Amino acid sequence: MGTWIVNGKMLDGDNRLVNKNILIENGMITSITEPKEGPDNQSDGHERIDAKGQLIAPGLIDMHVHLREPGFEHKETIATGTRSAARGGFTTIACMPNTRPVIDTPETVRYILDKAETEGVVRVLPYGCITDNQLGRELTDFEALKDAGVFAFTDDGVGVQSAQMMKDAMAKAAELGMPIVAHCEDNTLVVGAPVNEGAFSRKHGLKGIPNESEAIHVGRDILLAEATGVHYHVCHVSTEQSVRLIRQAKQLGIKVTAEVCPHHLLLSDEDIPGLDANWKMNPPLRSPRDVQACIKGIEDGTIDIVVTDHAPHSEEEKAKGMQAAPFGIVGFETAFPLLYTHFVLKGKWTLQFLLDRMTVKPAEVFGLSWGTLQEGAAADLTLIDLDTEKEVNPAEFLSKGRNTPFTGWKLKGWPTRTIVAGQVVWSEA
Numbered sequence: 001m002g003t004w005i006v007n008g009k010m011l012d013g014d015n016r017l018v019n020k021n022i023l024i025e026n027g028m029i030t031s032i033t034e035p036k037e038g039p040d041n042q043s044d045g046h047e048r049i050d051a052k053g054q055l056i057a058p059g060l061i062d063m064h065v066h067l068r069e070p071g072f073e074h075k076e077t078i079a080t081g082t083r084s085a086a087r088g089g090f091t092t093i094a095c096m097p098n099t100r101p102v103i104d105t106p107e108t109v110r111y112i113l114d115k116a117e118t119e120g121v122v123r124v125l126p127y128g129c130i131t132d133n134q135l136g137r138e139l140t141d142f143e144a145l146k147d148a149g150v151f152a153f154t155d156d157g158v159g160v161q162s163a164q165m166m167k168d169a170m171a172k173a174a175e176l177g178m179p180i181v182a183h184c185e186d187n188t189l190v191v192g193a194p195v196n197e198g199a200f201s202r203k204h205g206l207k208g209i210p211n212e213s214e215a216i217h218v219g220r221d222i223l224l225a226e227a228t229g230v231h232y233h234v235c236h237v238s239t240e241q242s243v244r245l246i247r248q249a250k251q252l253g254i255k256v257t258a259e260v261c262p263h264h265l266l267l268s269d270e271d272i273p274g275l276d277a278n279w280k281m282n283p284p285l286r287s288p289r290d291v292q293a294c295i296k297g298i299e300d301g302t303i304d305i306v307v308t309d310h311a312p313h314s315e316e317e318k319a320k321g322m323q324a325a326p327f328g329i330v331g332f333e334t335a336f337p338l339l340y341t342h343f344v345l346k347g348k349w350t351l352q353f354l355l356d357r358m359t360v361k362p363a364e365v366f367g368l369s370w371g372t373l374q375e376g377a378a379a380d381l382t383l384i385d386l387d388t389e390k391e392v393n394p395a396e397f398l399s400k401g402r403n404t405p406f407t408g409w410k411l412k413g414w415p416t417r418t419i420v421a422g423q424v425v426w427s428e429a
Ligand SMILES: NC(=O)N[C@@H](CC(=O)O)C(=O)O
Pocket: 066, 098, 156, 157, 158, 183, 280, 281, 282, 283, 309, 311, 312, 326, 327, 328, 329
């Protein structure tokens, strides 16, 4: 027996919402029909889900998340993190390797894949480390990690400090046809700094993280990508200078792609209300000028995709204050409503534009088979209520993390049901 999703609306590829019914059988989409020919009055033996006029979107894809397992289960687990992802409408997520142990051996890759299979509810793609222990000293065994199931390499959480190490990594990855994904940060430029270098850091007498600490790696790595021919992907772009360098590199035909987080499109350091570590993340909230550059970057295609950089921490850790608390904010359960409300409903982006950057584009950038709704595709989809306004309430999060700067924001565009391979993995109330 299959399931008909009836009374839903799909985007037609050209930003028009059209009424469609979708039949799911054996985890696949087997039919997409006009409602009149659909099963509204038929009882053809299948189950029915009433979409109540809501949007049927391809399951969202998040290529940058921290699930914290193994090693930091007090912050998040694969069980809680994937449920949080599902509540945010995500059906595929790519998890970063800064766990304990880090994902630098086939055993740890297999541990994550097994846990995801048995305890997770969405698809989990593990990244493998570029260097052993993320220490920047020796490359991991790329072939062995690839065979174990990683799809790309990164040391996210820290930047690869040595240019020679990065060049060797890129050469090796290029040979294997795998992407290098980079957290861009020069450690010598950020010592002891918890926030962006700017008005906020000066006002509070804090050391500042300058824009160059990010852009210097972006520039270096673009040159190394040009030399090695690797697919180079830039994590969480936050500065005007990084956007400029990536734009130039793309014009030159260098194989570079990039991602941006909702918070770097919506908040600047001028919005930080005080010394509250729920506003502390890496890269930090930058100046309004940088925010505008990131927006321009995604609008003109310099930046390819949206990711959350979901980075849960415990309340005790975040209570240590702006200087001592760890960097990171949660992201799954607010990402789509934030961008839908602040870009689509304000008329800046079409719904198609936003959805593409959270579905087909991430799939394209990383060569994944998900991200579209079509007959024969996996039945990964998300129902989204585009009309009901609700406040962000961290107490409702399925993540163990409550660390968000968006508490109380009134938003529309809330996912109501998430389906992975035809199975409902989360549904509202
Ligand atoms: N983004 C963050 O602020 N923190 C991330 C690390 C990272 O993505 O660099 C984390 O693991 O907590």
